[in-house]
Amino acid sequence: MSGVRLQDVADLAGVSMKTVSNVVHDYPHVSAKMRERVQNAIAELGYRPNVLGRRLATGRTGLIALAFADVSVPYFAELARRVSSLAAEQGYRVLFEETDGTLEGERAVVSSGEAGLVDGMIFQPSRMSSAELAQTRSDIPMVILGEGAAPVTIDRVMIDNVAAAREATRHLLSLGRRRVAFAGHERTALSRTSELRIAGYQAALEEAGLTADPALLIPSQSVSPVDSARSVGAALDAGLAVDAIMCRDDLAAIGALRALQERGLKVPEDVAITGWDNTQMTWVTFPSITTIAPDMTALASRALTMLRERIDGLDTMGRHELVDFDLVKRESAPEA
Known part of the structure; x- marks a missing residue:
């Protein structure tokens, strides 16, 4: 009505x-x-x-923004669901903003702040630098998610990507694998996410007395299972020998799984695989995929709490916090 x-x-x-x-x-x-x-x-x-009327009456709208690269990426879809559900329990509605993972898109989202319609913003950047973020408008409270840029003046919540990558790689090594590849990172201009995950991967190899071989890094043109299947398939066709693949994310793991199966290689008998994000599809693939599972509920909950504290007037330096993760062991790299 x-x-x-x-x-x-x-x-x-x-x-x-x-x-x-x-x-x-x-x-x-x-x-x-x-x-x-x-x-x-x-x-x-x-x-x-009426949102504008509410703002005039109380100084607030009851709306917050959630900005990220691409809602078609399963991780961001799951993040949006968790934030929206928890925000509703606290009396907030969520407006979703996609940046397309571009610098221009991120700048537009941060500079507009929904033209004053939102009380605050949760933002996962991938392109903006810490220096630029630090100089953005300060009238809209903001909490940053993920391992991208985060100035000391802005709150940030993330998992320890280096530790998680180290744990996934250690697990593959515990299965007796020694030719462990890393797949799914960007072909050029590595994101901060990829840098940290590769660093954890390399650290685990060195702990095991293995030399990280650059030939075992298999980049993709884009973050998608299709490009992962192509890049992993091309590497295998060129003669690359692997007995395990740690994938940057679940999409890369699904692509790698297909590339291996198309070439008659069995998972995990011939090649073990791990993914990252614990998206729903990883337990219905065949075989199901072992994956890093960030504590998404804790991530969303802590970000919302920090944002509400900023909306309520908290004025301190930025708080940078970690939430837990787990390695969910499934068929693609089972327990040793």
Whole structure:
């Protein structure tokens, strides 16, 4: 129903407009019985609060932005689901922004801040530098996710990518594998994510007394299972001998799995594989894929908490925090 007013909800519920406003703004002192009566009236009438009006009345809109590269990437889709669900529990709605993973897209998102429609932003950058982020508008509270640039003035939440990559590589080595490749990183201009994961991979090899062979790095043209299948397949066809592949992400792992199977190589008997992100598809592939699983709930929850603290006026230097991860062992690289 269009044009429903606050007064209409108050009339149907038999309460004052102030009580309706308190329920809409989620003020805690409203009784459970009164809150239910107002919420029933809101549902019956289809009332939707006016965002700009709410901002004028309270200084806030109840909206936050979540900005990342590409919603078609399973990791970002899962991140969006977790943030949206947890934000709703806290009385916030989420606006999603895609940057296409470009510098121009990231600059546009950060500079606009949804034109004042949002109270804060959770942002996963991949191109902007720390220096540039530090100079962005400061009137919109921001929390950064991931291992990209993060100035000391802005809050950031991430997992320890080096430690996680080291653990995945150690697991492959524990299976007796010695020709461990790394696949799925960018062909040129390595992202910070790829740099850290390769660093962890190399550290584990060196701990085992193995020399990291540059020939075992298999880049892809883009982050996609198709390009991973092509690049891994081309490397195998050129004679590269591997007995394990640590993949930058689950998409690369799925592509690598196909390339191996097309060439008659068995997983994990001939080549073991690990992925990264623990996206839903990894447990339905055949074989299912061993993968690094970031604690997505903790990541989203901590980012939201930090953002709300900034929205409420917290004024300190940036807090950079780590959340846990796990190596989920499945058929592609089972327990030793």
